[in-house]
Amino acid sequence: MQFSLFSSPHLHQKNGVSQLMFQVILALLPGIAAYSWYFGYGVLINIALAVTTALASEALMLRARGQPLGLFLTDGSAVVTAVLLALCLPPLAPWWVPVIGAAFALIFAKHLYGGLGYNPFNPAMVGYVLLLISFPKEMTAWLPARELATHTVGLQESLELVFTGATAVQGMTIDALSGATPLDYAKTQLGLGQPMAEIRVQPLFGIVGGQGWEWINAGFLLGGLWLLYKRVISWHIPLAMLGSLLILALCFQWLNPAGYPSALFHLVSGGVLLGAFFIATDPVTAAATPRGRLFYGAGVGCLTYIIRTWGGYPDGVAFAVLLMNMTVPLIDYYTPPRVFGHNRH
Amino acid sequence: MKTRRLWSFSGGLKLPGHKNPSTPMPIVQAALPKRLVLPLQQHIGEAAEPMVSIGDQVLKGQVIATAQGYLSAPVHASSSGQVVALENRPIPHPSGLSAPCIVIETDGKDAWGERHPVENYRQIDPSHLRNLIRQAGIVGLGGAGFPTFIKLNPGPQPKVKTLILNGAECEPYITCDEALMRERAEEIIQGAAIMAHALNAYHCLIGIEDDKPEACTVLAAAAAEGIEVVPIPTRYPAGGEKQLIKVLTGQEVPSNGLPIDIGVVCHNVGTAAAVYRAIHRGEPLLSRIMTVAGKAVAHPGNLEVLLGTPIRHLLAQQGANIQSIDRLIMGGPMMGFTLHDDGAPVIKTTNCLLAGLHEDTRQPPAMPCIRCGACVEACPVGLLPQQLYWHARAKELDKTQDYHLFDCIECGCCAYVCPSHIPLVQYYRYAKSEIWTQEQEREKADLARQRHEFRQQRLAREQQQKAARQRARKAPVTPSASKAEKQAAIQAAVERSQAKRAAQKTAEDEPFSSP
Numbered sequence: 030m031q032f033s034l035f036s037s038p039h040l041h042q043k044n045g046v047s048q049l050m051f052q053v054i055l056a057l058l059p060g061i062a063a064y065s066w067y068f069g070y071g072v073l074i075n076i077a078l079a080v081t082t083a084l085a086s087e088a089l090m091l092r093a094r095g096q097p098l099g100l101f102l103t104d105g106s107a108v109v110t111a112v113l114l115a116l117c118l119p120p121l122a123p124w125w126v127p128v129i130g131a132a133f134a135l136i137f138a139k140h141l142y143g144g145l146g147y148n149p150f151n152p153a154m155v156g157y158v159l160l161l162i163s164f165p166k167e168m169t170a171w172l173p174a175r176e177l178a179t180h181t182v183g184l185q186e187s188l189e190l191v192f193t194g195a196t197a198v199q200g201m202t203i204d205a206l207s208g209a210t211p212l213d214y215a216k217t218q219l220g221l222g223q224p225m226a227e228i229r230v231q232p233l234f235g236i237v238g239g240q241g242w243e244w245i246n247a248g249f250l251l252g253g254l255w256l257l258y259k260r261v262i263s264w265h266i267p268l269a270m271l272g273s274l275l276i277l278a279l280c281f282q283w284l285n286p287a288g289y290p291s292a293l294f295h296l297v298s299g300g301v302l303l304g305a306f307f308i309a310t311d312p313v314t315a316a317a318t319p320r321g322r323l324f325y326g327a328g329v330g331c332l333t334y335i336i337r338t339w340g341g342y343p344d345g346v347a348f349a350v351l352l353m354n355m356t357v358p359l360i361d362y363y364t365p366p367r368v369f370g371h372n373r374h
Numbered sequence: 375m376k377t378r379r380l381w382s383f384s385g386g387l388k389l390p391g392h393k394n395p396s397t398p399m400p401i402v403q404a405a406l407p408k409r410l411v412l413p414l415q416q417h418i419g420e421a422a423e424p425m426v427s428i429g430d431q432v433l434k435g436q437v438i439a440t441a442q443g444y445l446s447a448p449v450h451a452s453s454s455g456q457v458v459a460l461e462n463r464p465i466p467h468p469s470g471l472s473a474p475c476i477v478i479e480t481d482g483k484d485a486w487g488e489r490h491p492v493e494n495y496r497q498i499d500p501s502h503l504r505n506l507i508r509q510a511g512i513v514g515l516g517g518a519g520f521p522t523f524i525k526l527n528p529g530p531q532p533k534v535k536t537l538i539l540n541g542a543e544c545e546p547y548i549t550c551d552e553a554l555m556r557e558r559a560e561e562i563i564q565g566a567a568i569m570a571h572a573l574n575a576y577h578c579l580i581g582i583e584d585d586k587p588e589a590c591t592v593l594a595a596a597a598a599e600g601i602e603v604v605p606i607p608t609r610y611p612a613g614g615e616k617q618l619i620k621v622l623t624g625q626e627v628p629s630n631g632l633p634i635d636i637g638v639v640c641h642n643v644g645t646a647a648a649v650y651r652a653i654h655r656g657e658p659l660l661s662r663i664m665t666v667a668g669k670a671v672a673h674p675g676n677l678e679v680l681l682g683t684p685i686r687h688l689l690a691q692q693g694a695n696i697q698s699i700d701r702l703i704m705g706g707p708m709m710g711f712t713l714h715d716d717g718a719p720v721i722k723t724t725n726c727l728l729a730g731l732h733e734d735t736r737q738p739p740a741m742p743c744i745r746c747g748a749c750v751e752a753c754p755v756g757l758l759p760q761q762l763y764w765h766a767r768a769k770e771l772d773k774t775q776d777y778h779l780f781d782c783i784e785c786g787c788c789a790y791v792c793p794s795h796i797p798l799v800q801y802y803r804y805a806k807s808e809i810w811t812q813e814q815e816r817e818k819a820d821l822a823r824q825r826h827e828f829r830q831q832r833l834a835r836e837q838q839q840k841a842a843r844q845r846a847r848k849a850p851v852t853p854s855a856s857k858a859e860k861q862a863a864i865q866a867a868v869e870r871s872q873a874k875r876a877a878q879k880t881a882e883d884e885p886f887s888s889p
Contacts, residue, residue, distance in 0.1 A: 030686075030696050030715075030716050031714060031715055032699065032701060032702045032712065032713060032714060032715070032716070033701065033712070034468075034470050034711075034712045034714055035701055035712045035735075036797055036799065036800045036803070037707075037708060037709050037710060037711060037784075037786055037799060038707060038708045038709070038786030038789050038790050038799065039701065039703055039707040039708070039710070039712075039728075039731060039735055040389065040390075040546065040707045040708060040731065040733060040735075040786075040790060041733075041737065041789070041790055041792075041795065042790055042791050042792075042793075044793050045738060045741070045793050045794075045795065046741050046744060046793050046794055048793070049744075049746070049793050100739060100741070101741075104741065106744075144742070145741065145742050145744065146741075146742035146743050146744045146745065146794075147742065263747065263751065312744050312745050312746040312747065313744050313745050315745075317745045317747045317750060317758070317760060317761075318747075318750060318758065319747075319750065319751070322747075361758075361761075365758055365777070366384070366750065366756040366757075366758070367756050368629065368755060368756045368757060368778045368781050369383070369384075369616065369620075369626060369629070369754070369755040369756050369781065370616065370626045370627055370628045370629035370630075370631065370755075370781065371628075371629050371778070371781075
């Protein structure tokens with residue numbers, strides 16, 4: 030009897046790309062739940078719009094590039110990109126904001142570079158930065174968290190606000206509802222010479238960070254730790270990123286407690302935890318060697334702190350990630366592991 | 375068992391063992407097949423040279439092919455009978471090609487030829503001991519098949535510090551070494567003592583993965599002075615020679631180097647048992663213990679099989695459903711290779727036969743690499759598998775070497791964990807063979823160039839010599855030579871030509887005379 034020949038190994042792990050992506054989405058759920066609890070239906074509408082656009086763009090580009098639709102459309106990578114982008118957008122942003130962002134992320138940042146695995150820049154962050162610099166007004170109109178809202182917006186009102194810009198019943202516009210984020214407020218007030226202690230007593234702030242943001246970030250932390258436990262991501266990038274940011278924040282806080290927010294405030298008031306566990310760890314665009322990941326994560330953490338403290342934007346995670354994406358080939362080249370039987374040189 | 379300090383190697387995997395079906399099975403003697411097919415090459419190195427011809431009667435243990443060159447091993451008749459063929463037959467080899475084999479039709483008597491056991495090996499010179507081991511045809515039974523006597527030669531090395539016996543058996547499914555250690559601990563220990571004597575080694579460590587507690591206990595109880603049984607953590611590929619040495623001694627075999635470079639020699643436990651039989655009983659290597667397992671096998675187990683037994687015979691004996699076999703693997707699921715034909719025989723390096731795996735072996739379509747780094751974490755050598763893959767795929771062969779392609783041990787850890795299901799090892803094998811081919815071609819070209827240069831030199835030399843001869847001939851006839859001399863020379867030439875013509879004429883006149 031004759032048999033076919035195959036190449037070893039003959040055993041394989043079951044975990045594929047789509048399972049990895051699915052686990053990432055699963056890990057995002059606690060954060061998403063907290064986010065929509067504090068900021069309403071807008072978050073979910075953003076996700077729905079971004080995911081739909083992303084899948085449509087992905088299908089379009091796969092067709093244009095003559096790639097198999099079924100294999101790649103189900104890999105989950107487009108969904109992860111879309112959800113991450115949507116989580117960075119202000120709730121109740123006009124409908125075209127997530128649509129433009131997701132389409133740009135998928136078409137320009139991903140497929141024009143060769144699709145899954147070939148993009149040098151994190152597509153979600155490219156989409157976010159495009160929106161941030163092109164539509165600054167829409168991108169900074171944030172809702173107040175649940176406790177501070179004078180009026181909670183229901184599902185129908187949310188949809189009206191997203192698609193028409195105003196509610197038919199109340200005659201309310203987004204502008205009337207929105208305000209600054211805690212990070213934005215703190216940055217502006219520090220710029221005006223207010224000491225941190227006085228800024229912190231504003232109702233915008235909660236126990237350690239921004240009102241509501243603490244819990245959203247706790248949700249992302251929970252999901253992130255689960256990803257670490259499931260070994261979907263390695264510890265190097267989150268640890269290095271959070272560590273470097275914390276060390277910088279502690280140093281400056283120690284030097285001048287009135288002039289700089291606390292380290293903990295940095296951690297739980299913006300996109301740092303989402304960035305550390307879900308964005309900077311994007312395998313395609315992050316460094317691949319274990320040592321390289323430490324440098325890469327530390328770079329993202331430092332740049333985030335620098336941009337937040339002295340840069341033009343209240344949060345710096347997106348820029349920090351994109352800047353560090355550029356350095357990845359160099360980092361990987363200079364940080365190979367030591368090969369067995371070779372001496373360190 | 376003393377607790378001993380252990381080291382660890384980076385990477386590696388915790389694999390599903392699948393050893394349960396065959397682990398408890400005692401070693402069973404496989405039935406004598408009607409025909410034994412003995413390939414001339416069952417080891418690394420030169421194929422053996424046949425010593426018998428068709429029709430010859432052979433006895434069990436008789437040499438039927440002798441070693442050719444240093445790196446080679448003889449082949450013995452594994453049972454008595456008649457040589458019925460010397461021809462190309464399917465052999466167990468990744469290529470699926472056929473190779474020269476000696477086919478013996480067994481007579482069922484299993485009659486031994488002469489045996490020369492050694493009374494006391496301690497009184498024998500190590501070089502003579504090595505020679506006996508060589509004549510017994512013993513090669514590494516772990517899978518690589520390196521002639522054992524060479525590895526028992528410490529060479530100019532001042533001292534072999536440690537002899538290591540490899541009982542790790544880290545691949546899933548395989549349990550033959552475990553069965554051997556459990557049942558024939560005495561043989562292994564005695565073999566280890568002989569090896570240590572041949573090497574003049576200080577002490578001997580036997581490394582066993584800690585998922586085989588019974589083997590550890592039994593061996594430790596049998597262990598003699600200077601031999602230590604060391605349980606090591608179960609982590610694939612702990613049974614890789616270099617990994618095992620690292621775990622047991624903390625030392626790394628240098629890249630491009632051999633264990634002997636750091637004073638270590640490593641042999642498989644099965645090899646030690648074979649050495650014991652060769653020396654104490656005068657039996658050459660005629661059989662080996664192997665595992666037959668897999669989804670399609672009704673009665674998985676550990677068998678003592680005569681070398682040359684066709685695999686078909688074993689599958690039938692263990693109740694295999696041949697039709698349901700999707701792939702037939704010789705060796706383990708991580709590093710073993712698939713067989714094309716179940717007529718191929720068991721050879722010295724056959725440690726396991728897997729008829730289908732319990733897991734789904736269908737490989738999903740390969741996706742693009744997402745640089746997740748799982749392969750980097752899994753690699754026990756510290757390579758960057760994804761970089762190697764990029765460069766191998768782009769045929770940037772020099773870059774693959776910059777990334778230490780030739781340090782890859784092809785353990786398959788990277789391909790196992792790859793979420794994109796990229797057959798990484800296949801790319802490395804491809805790159806290695808491309809580089810070897812290029813090197814061969816370069817050598818060939820170098821040789822051709824050298825030959826051409828030699829030829830040019832020779833022609834030039836001949837030219838010079840010719841010129842020199844001409845000059846020498848012309849030299850006496852100088853322009854200043856007298857007229858009389860010239861006249862004499864012409865006269866002599868004319869006479870010579872006349873004499874020649876006359877000789878030719880006589881030859882033509884007598885056509886039947888010899889020239």
